[in-house]
Amino acid sequence: MTVTVTTTINGDAEEFVCEADETLLDVLRDHLGLTGSKEGCATGDCGACSVMLDGRLVCSCLVLAAEAEGRQVETIEGMARGRELHPLQQKFLDAAALQCGICTPGFLVAAKALLERNPDPSETEVRYWLAGNLCRCTGYDKIVRAVLETAADMKSADMKSAGMKSAGMRSA
Amino acid sequence: MKRFDYVRPATVAEAVAAAAEPGAAYLAGGTNLLDLMKSGAAAPGRLVDVSRLPGLDRIEELPDGGLRIGALVRNADLAHDSDFARRFPAIAEALLSGASAQLRNAATVGGNLLQRTRCAWFADPASACNRRAPGSGCDARGGDSRQQAVLGWNEACVATHPSDFCVPLAALDAVVEIEGRAGRRAVAFEDFHRLPGQTPERETTLAQGELVVALRLPAGAEAFSANARYLKVRERTSFAFAVVSAAAALRLEGGRIAEARLALGGVAAKPWRCPEAEALLAGRPPGPEAFRQAAEAALAEARAPGDNAFKIELARRTAARALTLALAGTPARVPALPASPFAPVPGALVHA
Numbered sequence: 152m153t154v155t156v157t158t159t160i161n162g163d164a165e166e167f168v169c170e171a172d173e174t175l176l177d178v179l180r181d182h183l184g185l186t187g188s189k190e191g192c193a194t195g196d197c198g199a200c201s202v203m204l205d206g207r208l209v210c211s212c213l214v215l216a217a218e219a220e221g222r223q224v225e226t227i228e229g230m231a232r233g234r235e236l237h238p239l240q241q242k243f244l245d246a247a248a249l250q251c252g253i254c255t256p257g258f259l260v261a262a263k264a265l266l267e268r269n270p271d272p273s274e275t276e277v278r279y280w281l282a283g284n285l286c287r288c289t290g291y292d293k294i295v296r297a298v299l300e301t302a303a304d305m306k307s308a309d310m311k312s313a314g315m316k317s318a319g320m321r322s323a
Numbered sequence: 324m325k326r327f328d329y330v331r332p333a334t335v336a337e338a339v340a341a342a343a344e345p346g347a348a349y350l351a352g353g354t355n356l357l358d359l360m361k362s363g364a365a366a367p368g369r370l371v372d373v374s375r376l377p378g379l380d381r382i383e384e385l386p387d388g389g390l391r392i393g394a395l396v397r398n399a400d401l402a403h404d405s406d407f408a409r410r411f412p413a414i415a416e417a418l419l420s421g422a423s424a425q426l427r428n429a430a431t432v433g434g435n436l437l438q439r440t441r442c443a444w445f446a447d448p449a450s451a452c453n454r455r456a457p458g459s460g461c462d463a464r465g466g467d468s469r470q471q472a473v474l475g476w477n478e479a480c481v482a483t484h485p486s487d488f489c490v491p492l493a494a495l496d497a498v499v500e501i502e503g504r505a506g507r508r509a510v511a512f513e514d515f516h517r518l519p520g521q522t523p524e525r526e527t528t529l530a531q532g533e534l535v536v537a538l539r540l541p542a543g544a545e546a547f548s549a550n551a552r553y554l555k556v557r558e559r560t561s562f563a564f565a566v567v568s569a570a571a572a573l574r575l576e577g578g579r580i581a582e583a584r585l586a587l588g589g590v591a592a593k594p595w596r597c598p599e600a601e602a603l604l605a606g607r608p609p610g611p612e613a614f615r616q617a618a619e620a621a622l623a624e625a626r627a628p629g630d631n632a633f634k635i636e637l638a639r640r641t642a643a644r645a646l647t648l649a650l651a652g653t654p655a656r657v658p659a660l661p662a663s664p665f666a667p668v669p670g671a672l673v674h675a
Contacts, residue, residue, distance in 0.1 A: 152326070171326070171328065171329040171370070172324040172326060172327065193361060194361065196562075201425060207397075213357045213426075213429065214357075215350070217329050218350075220331075278561070279660060283423025283425040
């Protein structure tokens with residue numbers, strides 16, 4: 152059985168035809184050329200296929216492509232703004248928070264979702280939230296530190312911009 | 324994956340009609356079903372996608388003081404609903420102790436009740452399994468029995484129900500609302516899941532095509548909110564199924580236990596309510612002696628099908644510890660490591 156699906160991926164309207172038994176991950180990688188999301192286990196254990204579906208972090212290997220009808224899908228390819236990397240991406244590079252790199256897209260998508268929900272997580276919270284992402288090089292320590300440092304950077308940047316705004320209001 | 328038809332009905336009535344024939348299965352969060360379809364352990368000919376059915380994603384107050392939770396409410400949304408977590412803290416803690424962020428975001432209330440066992444022989448189509456293929460036998464016997472039952476099992480099946488969420492639901496007398504072709508019916512949580520008996524393939528009271536539409540918590544369940552915990556012993560502190568778990572809740576009056584609730588997870592084919600333990604605790608002063616006796620009573624009928632006799636003592640200790648934690652009081656918020664027996668001292672690093 153084939154299914155025609157109209158959806159939005161990283162802000163762009165997309166239409167594709169797929170088999171009913173194809174997952175969202177299959178379609179992203181094999182039909183649409185978005186190969187940033189990886190297939191590790193294909194059973195929802197490793198998180199390498201993590202995407203946002205209507206603002207919700209999920210494993211795209213456990214979502215049928217047909218289920219994307221009318222939804223908003225965000226993948227790792229949509230994380231940077233043009234050439235400007237997301238602070239998490241830049242921090243992962245600066246901190247060398249990756250080894251082979253297969254798990255990295257999933258970790259970045261999951262970490263971004265974490266910081267949007269909880270901008271000031273404890274180390275325990277970061278580790279618990281990212282339990283659905285496996286790094287088989289076992290490079291967890293640098294990943295956790297990169298997420299914590301990004302949270303601290305984003306917080307101080309927010310405080311600076313908030314300070315500038317209130318200063319501006321005073322001078323006006 | 325075996326090829327299948329995919330349909331997306333617009334109403335509950337359409338969904339129930341579309342799933343009436345054998346071989347049809349409902350798809351909601353997909354976290355368990357799609358996984359089993361990939362391995363071939365499940366092979367429905369038709370998937371009825373109920374994930375967009377209107378009206379099933381709400382949490383509503385009932386006129387009698389109870390709460391009604393739509394079957395499509397996501398596990399994460401329910402656990403993070405601050406009003407819900409305040410009123411039913413052991414349920415929120417159980418939800419957050421399960422799976423991963425990704426899976427909690429996708430998994431639904433209805434689907435959680437209908438999780439299949441995580442028995443490795445069930446998941447492997449090459450193995451004999453009375454639950455998956457009635458009458459084929461049970462290759463689990465003699466294998467690694469860490470995840471196997473110690474209560475309510477028989478020669479036909481030693482599988483356990485894997486849910487965390489269902490353990491406090493059993494303790495708190497939840498009710499399952501079901502819609503079928505004959506209309507709507509309500510089933511007490513205790514009667515929803517089945518022990519293997521001679522038909523281990525029949526895991527719940529649902530008939531073909533019946534759909535779980537909601538879960539109700541009775542008004543009385545909230546009375547335990549000050550002293551309710553979920554405790555889960557697992558191979559690692561996150562993203563693992565319970566080897567043994569316990570939900571404990573106490574209603575205290577004048578230094579005595581007015582009413583106690585206790586249920587165990589990971590020990591049977593269904594969430595295991597412990598009425599004998601509850602009866603033993605009622606009216607007594609709380610403390611180690613009462614909790615030890617209650618735990619003994621809860622496991623009185625336990626026996627090990629394999630090398631998992633350790634689970635009987637582990638379940639006693641888990642039950643007693645959960646009661647001890649409940650007596651100490653519900654924490655102000657769900658701990659960062661939910662339901663963990665290794666919950667850290669505040670301020671100390673766990674993994675450093």
